Amino acid sequence: MIKRIIELISSNYYSFSQLLYELKKYNIKRNDLINYLIKIEKICKIKGWKLTYTPSVCKNCGFKVNEIKPISKCPKCKSEKIEEPKYFIEINYGNKKD
Numbered sequence: 491m492i493k494r495i496i497e498l499i500s501s502n503y504y505s506f507s508q509l510l511y512e513l514k515k516y517n518i519k520r521n522d523l524i525n526y527l528i529k530i531e532k533i534c535k536i537k538g539w540k541l542t543y544t545p546s547v548c549k550n551c552g553f554k555v556n557e558i559k560p561i562s563k564c565p566k567c568k569s570e571k572i573e574e575p576k577y578f579i580e581i582n583y584g585n586k587k588d
Contacts, residue, residue, distance in 0.1 A: 495526055500579040506560040507574060524559045531558055540580040547573040
């Protein structure tokens with residue numbers, strides 16, 4: 491599953507919900523995807539790839555949460571109007587080889 495997620499996010503930016511949609515045929519749940527993304531973050535560090543993700547942003551107050559996992563509610567204003575993070579892997583980043 492990790493390989494499939496890496497294939498997806500190394501070709502294009504995907505939001506968290508887009509990834510869930512793409513992986514629904516594998517019965518991937520929200521927490522499973524969060525765990526996979528955390529593992530992928532570690533893999534990227536080892537391989538010398540660059541995992542980029544945009545922060546979750548509250549559309550109400552503008553508060554940013556710069557974590558790999560999405561949030562459902564703003565910790566500042568408690569709004570549920572959250573822009574979810576988007577993920578991308580730059581494989582040819584740095585000098586390390588696959």
